[in-house]
Amino acid sequence: MPNKASGVRVLVGTRKGAFVLTSDGKRERWDISGPHFAGWEIYHVKGSPADPNRLYASQSSGWHGQLIQRSDDGGKTWEPVDNKFVYDGVPGTHQWYDGTLRPWEFKRVWHLEPSLTDPDTVYAGVEDAAMFRSGDGGKSWQELAGLRGHGSGPRWQPGAGGMCLHTILLDPSDPARIFIAISAAGAFRTDDGGKTWRPINNGLHSLYIPDPTAEVGHCVHRIAMHRSRPSVLFMQKHWDVMRSDDAGDSWHEVSGNLPTDFGFVIDVHAHEPETIYVVPIKSDGEHFPPDGKLRVYRSRTGGNEWEELSKGLPERDCYVNVLRDAMAVDSLDKCGVYFGTTGGQVYASADAGDCWTPIVRDLPAVLSVEVQTLS
Amino acid sequence: MIRVVLPQHLRTLARVNGEVMLDVDGQATPRSVIDALERSYPMLRGTIRDHVTREHRPFLRFFACAEDLSHELPDTPLPDAVLSGAEPFIILAAIAGG
Incomplete structure (x- = not known):
C-alpha cells in the first residue's frame, strides 16, 4: 500500500492562531492540534526542508506588533526569537494610495521561507515591502536592502492588503537566485544572493495602472515553481494567470478557458511540472468563487487548458476566498493538494485534485497553508 | 517592588x-518600569513599545490609581501608591478589533 510509512503535517495559519494537522500517508484520518498562539494573527508557518522539526511562525496583532516563533520539535513546543525588523539605513518613501509619498514603516511579516539546506537560515517577506534574512535561526534579522534600494522603490505602492512582500522562491539549482513578489510592485529576481535585484515583469499587462506594461506597479498575487525546473514560473496576477519559461525574463498569459482569471493562489504538482492548480475567484470587487461554487482548476499542460475539479467541494452558496499563501502540495504518491478558505475550511485531496474532503470545517479564517511530507 | x-x-x-x-x-516612571519589564522578560520586547520609535503601541494604555497615564511623558514619575506597591501599574490592551 503506498505511503504507509510516510506522513503529512499541514501547517495552517489563521486570523486567530495556528493549527497543525497531521496524518499518515493515507491522508484519511487527521489529528488537529491548536490553536497555537491563540488570539493572534498567524500569517505564515513553514518548516525547514533541511530539518522538518524546525518550524518558523509569523505571529502578529494590532495590539502587540510582530513576533517570530520557532519550534524545534515539529510544532509541539515553541520559543519566541527575535522580532526586531529594522530597515537598513534611511528608509525612504514609497507611493501611498492617494499618490503622496509615505515613509517605509514595518508592519508585519507575511511570509517566512526557510533555506533549502540550512535550518538556521530563513528569509522573511514583510510589509512595508522588504526582505530580511536570519542566519542564526531567527535570533537576529538583517535586511537585504538591495531590493528596497532598487531604483523603482519610490514608485511601489500598496495593494488593498498593504504593500507586502508575500512570495519568496529559492532556486534549488542556484543558491544565489531568489524570486520574490510584492503587491503592488511586481516580481523581482536576484542572481547574487540578494545584493542586487531587478524587476521581472516584462509581459505583464495590468489595466489598473497608468502604463499597463510598466516596469513595476503590477499586483502579483503569487508565484510558484517546480523544484526540478526552476526557470519555469507560474504566476497568479490580480487578473491573469501567467507563465515564464526564462526565469521571469518574460511572461505570457495562460489563463485559457478559466471561468475567471482573477485569484490568489497557484501551485504546481509535486511530480508533474506541467500540472498546475488555481482557485478562480469572481473578481477583484467580489472575492468569492463564481456562482457560489468552490472549484479548483487544474491544467496538465502548463496552462491554457484547464479542467474543473469540484468533487467534494461546495456546489452552492459558497462565498469564501482562498488567500495567496493558502495552497500547498505534499510529495507523496499520489500528490496531495491542500487549500484553506476564509471560511475556516481546510480541504485536502489525496489524489492530485480529483476528489476533495475537508480536514477541518470551522477554523478561523485561513491565511496560509503549508505542507511537510514526513518520512 | x-x-x-x-x-x-x-x-x-x-x-x-x-x-x-x-x-x-x-x-x-513608565519608561523605567517597561525597561525593567523587558530586562526580566525579553520576549516582551517590541510588544509594548515599537522597536524603532520607542513609542508605546497605539492600542495599549497605561493606567494607575484610576488615572490614564498613557499620554503622560514617559519619564513622568509614577504615583506614590504605585511606588509603595499599594496600587499596580496596569498595561491594558484597548478594546478594539474582533
Whole structure:
C-alpha cells in the first residue's frame, strides 16, 4: 500500500492562531492540534526542508506588533526569537494610495521561507515591502536592502492588503537566485544572493495602472515553481494567470478557458511540472468563487487548458476566498493538494485534485497553508 | 517592588500568572518600569513599545490609581501608591478589533 510509512503535517495559519494537522500517508484520518498562539494573527508557518522539526511562525496583532516563533520539535513546543525588523539605513518613501509619498514603516511579516539546506537560515517577506534574512535561526534579522534600494522603490505602492512582500522562491539549482513578489510592485529576481535585484515583469499587462506594461506597479498575487525546473514560473496576477519559461525574463498569459482569471493562489504538482492548480475567484470587487461554487482548476499542460475539479467541494452558496499563501502540495504518491478558505475550511485531496474532503470545517479564517511530507 | 498587570496575551507570552513584581532602577516612571519589564522578560520586547520609535503601541494604555497615564511623558514619575506597591501599574490592551 503506498505511503504507509510516510506522513503529512499541514501547517495552517489563521486570523486567530495556528493549527497543525497531521496524518499518515493515507491522508484519511487527521489529528488537529491548536490553536497555537491563540488570539493572534498567524500569517505564515513553514518548516525547514533541511530539518522538518524546525518550524518558523509569523505571529502578529494590532495590539502587540510582530513576533517570530520557532519550534524545534515539529510544532509541539515553541520559543519566541527575535522580532526586531529594522530597515537598513534611511528608509525612504514609497507611493501611498492617494499618490503622496509615505515613509517605509514595518508592519508585519507575511511570509517566512526557510533555506533549502540550512535550518538556521530563513528569509522573511514583510510589509512595508522588504526582505530580511536570519542566519542564526531567527535570533537576529538583517535586511537585504538591495531590493528596497532598487531604483523603482519610490514608485511601489500598496495593494488593498498593504504593500507586502508575500512570495519568496529559492532556486534549488542556484543558491544565489531568489524570486520574490510584492503587491503592488511586481516580481523581482536576484542572481547574487540578494545584493542586487531587478524587476521581472516584462509581459505583464495590468489595466489598473497608468502604463499597463510598466516596469513595476503590477499586483502579483503569487508565484510558484517546480523544484526540478526552476526557470519555469507560474504566476497568479490580480487578473491573469501567467507563465515564464526564462526565469521571469518574460511572461505570457495562460489563463485559457478559466471561468475567471482573477485569484490568489497557484501551485504546481509535486511530480508533474506541467500540472498546475488555481482557485478562480469572481473578481477583484467580489472575492468569492463564481456562482457560489468552490472549484479548483487544474491544467496538465502548463496552462491554457484547464479542467474543473469540484468533487467534494461546495456546489452552492459558497462565498469564501482562498488567500495567496493558502495552497500547498505534499510529495507523496499520489500528490496531495491542500487549500484553506476564509471560511475556516481546510480541504485536502489525496489524489492530485480529483476528489476533495475537508480536514477541518470551522477554523478561523485561513491565511496560509503549508505542507511537510514526513518520512 | 512595582506591581505590573499585563494584558492576557503578554502574560501568556511571558509565561506568567497574575501580576509581575519588578525592581526598578532609580525613579519609577513608565519608561523605567517597561525597561525593567523587558530586562526580566525579553520576549516582551517590541510588544509594548515599537522597536524603532520607542513609542508605546497605539492600542495599549497605561493606567494607575484610576488615572490614564498613557499620554503622560514617559519619564513622568509614577504615583506614590504605585511606588509603595499599594496600587499596580496596569498595561491594558484597548478594546478594539474582533
